[in-house]
Amino acid sequence: xxxxxxxxxxxxVIAAENLRKVAPAxxxxxxxxxxxxxxxxxxxxxxxxxxxxxxxxxxxxHADHFSQRxxxxxxxxxxxxxxxxxxxxxxxxxxxxxxxxxxxxxSRPIPPPIPGIELDGVHPCWTLEDARNVARLATKGxxxxxxxxxxxxxxILESLALRGVDLTVIEMERHVVPRMLNEVPARLIEKxxxxxxxxxxxxxxxxAINRGGSAAGLExxxxxxxxxxxxxxxxxxxxxxxxxFLEGSGIDTDQGVLVDRRMRxxxxxxxxxxxxxxxxxxxxxNYSVHAIQPTAxxxxxxxxxxxxxxxxxxxxxxxxxxxATLGLxxxxxxxxxxxEGGDAAELVEADRYRYLRLQFxxxxxxxxxxxxxxxxxxxxxxxxxxxxxxxxxxxxxxxxPTRIMEAYLAATRAIGANRRIL
Amino acid sequence: MLRSLKLEPEKCTGCLxxxxxxxxxxxxxxxxxxxxxxxxxxxxxxxxxxxxCTQCDEAWCMHACPVDAIVVNAATGSKDVxxxxxxxxxxxxxxxxxxxxxxxxxxxxxxxxxxCGGDPACAKACPTEAIxxxxxxxxxxxxxxAYAAQSAQISPGS
Ligand SMILES: Cc1cc2nc3c(=O)[nH]c(=O)nc-3n(C[C@H](O)[C@H](O)[C@H](O)COP(=O)(O)OP(=O)(O)OC[C@H]3O[C@@H](n4cnc5c(N)ncnc54)[C@H](O)[C@@H]3O)c2cc1C
Numbered sequence: 001x002x003x004x005x006x007x008x009x010x011x012x013v014i015a016a017e018n019l020r021k022v023a024p025a026x027x028x029x030x031x032x033x034x035x036x037x038x039x040x041x042x043x044x045x046x047x048x049x050x051x052x053x054x055x056x057x058x059x060x061x062h063a064d065h066f067s068q069r070x071x072x073x074x075x076x077x078x079x080x081x082x083x084x085x086x087x088x089x090x091x092x093x094x095x096x097x098x099x100x101x102x103x104x105x106x107s108r109p110i111p112p113p114i115p116g117i118e119l120d121g122v123h124p125c126w127t128l129e130d131a132r133n134v135a136r137l138a139t140k141g142x143x144x145x146x147x148x149x150x151x152x153x154x155x156i157l158e159s160l161a162l163r164g165v166d167l168t169v170i171e172m173e174r175h176v177v178p179r180m181l182n183e184v185p186a187r188l189i190e191k192x193x194x195x196x197x198x199x200x201x202x203x204x205x206x207x208a209i210n211r212g213g214s215a216a217g218l219e220x221x222x223x224x225x226x227x228x229x230x231x232x233x234x235x236x237x238x239x240x241x242x243x244x245f246l247e248g249s250g251i252d253t254d255q256g257v258l259v260d261r262r263m264r265x266x267x268x269x270x271x272x273x274x275x276x277x278x279x280x281x282x283x284x285x286n287y288s289v290h291a292i293q294p295t296a297x298x299x300x301x302x303x304x305x306x307x308x309x310x311x312x313x314x315x316x317x318x319x320x321x322x323x324a325t326l327g328l329x330x331x332x333x334x335x336x337x338x339x340e341g342g343d344a345a346e347l348v349e350a351d352r353y354r355y356l357r358l359q360f361x362x363x364x365x366x367x368x369x370x371x372x373x374x375x376x377x378x379x380x381x382x383x384x385x386x387x388x389x390x391x392x393x394x395x396x397x398x399x400x401p402t403r404i405m406e407a408y409l410a411a412t413r414a415i416g417a418n419r420r421i422l
Numbered sequence: 423m424l425r426s427l428k429l430e431p432e433k434c435t436g437c438l439x440x441x442x443x444x445x446x447x448x449x450x451x452x453x454x455x456x457x458x459x460x461x462x463x464x465x466x467x468x469x470x471x472x473x474x475c476t477q478c479d480e481a482w483c484m485h486a487c488p489v490d491a492i493v494v495n496a497a498t499g500s501k502d503v504x505x506x507x508x509x510x511x512x513x514x515x516x517x518x519x520x521x522x523x524x525x526x527x528x529x530x531x532x533x534x535x536x537x538c539g540g541d542p543a544c545a546k547a548c549p550t551e552a553i554x555x556x557x558x559x560x561x562x563x564x565x566x567x568a569y570a571a572q573s574a575q576i577s578p579g580s
Binding site for chain 1: 460462463464471473482485486488489490507509510511512513514515516517518519520521522523524525526527530
């Protein structure tokens, strides 16, 4: 059996490792177009703060990790897939035949439609290459304008602030992380960051980027009439799945590659995983792209098992994020904005920067958002994904949303002997 | 035979010796807030329940880690955090559906139970044998694990 994987990010690598576990004799190749060993984009913020070096971003730490597992790493780009002939065409001109194919090509940043976005000194912060560019320009005291305060923007925000730059963040929506948190905790994050010297302008758009008067500098014009001088502009305004090379391949795409609960596309020997896959969302049952690490890991594993002929069905991915903005930790899970006909429990302690909101459907937790919560956060996933019936614990959580662990332990009888007593 | 922590709330008096022992063993301070095992209080029922990582086979924390900082300890079966590799991204804290991986704001790293390398301090400190370290198949862990499997996302196809 020959398995070919396109993309050497977490989804591709985890798939290859899982394939090897269940298919000891199969040929496994990963074709990846980025230089160097497979790495994790998620580690970039910590590279920027200097906490780790580039080796610290590597997905696997031993140089012979892949050769030991007889996984062939091919450094090349796939230009096209011929799903009828079951082969991929590489940029180098050669072809590679497969029996099963995994598309794990991730996503790429989409430049915002602003004149001047192509100028030198404007960078996304998505790849290791981008990170090197950002690190070069984001030096102590340099003026940095960050476009976008979504999840990725906010993660980079912390790294930039820790590098000691003079930072201004522009977000066109009403508040930061609009796809992760509602207004109450988002405003607390804004206040917290302002208190630490980071200027965040919400409901504001950049309308143009120009070469400034001085040779090195840029100028960012905003729709509020202001012009900001900048040594570096970072665009963190969103990403889109890498599916362009699939045009004409016969593989169905929408926002990403459409896959079923086995991560299989409309072509029976072609699968997709990670940021590029549009798979089942656990909460809504709809097909969506979840550009997050835990989904990439889950997808990679499910895809691998099915590629190896083990019939495995996926319940779908729970969207989940955890963020730290200058030390303030926030999280969101599942239907964090609530379900239709559902109800919520909320705890607001603005002066302590603490917030917790639980979303219920009947007596089942379906989503949550939190601020300032660092202990036992994962149990929110457990409650959501286990579709745990809370019974009388629902009312107790409404009275005190912080008792999530107690609710979990009692409602699931998680501890071996406690059936009688809880 | 691997051993596991057996947790028996009916024997727990809520004295918190386990939390003290854990934080001292792991962090060098007597501070329940830094303990990897936690005693949860159920006032209505008058029950105390010690709870920590079950070292589950699914190891959601380990698989979600973007930098390979969580590894299986071959001797004990525990899933251990490598402090020098952990970047503190906290993805494992949301990936673990049991809520037993926590972020330590002081160190900027995550912490979880590692069975103290095979000699868990909590079990030694427990005066009432509510926490014991026994052969894995005696712990009642099957139910926890059965539950984990049920709540897991992946099931054999039909
Ligand atoms: C700065 C930053 C911080 C992040 N923080 C978090 C976080 O805290 N939590 C979280 O859950 N997620 C986070 N993410 C998102 C997370 O990194 C992604 O969800 C994850 O990388 C997805 O993995 P993947 O394998 O699907 O895709 P990728 O990691 O993007 O890997 C895909 C690979 O395929 C390659 N490729 C693409 N097209 C081709 C082709 N035609 N031929 C060959 N190779 C190709 C790409 O170059 C890339 O190397 C962050 C991302 C960034 C950039």
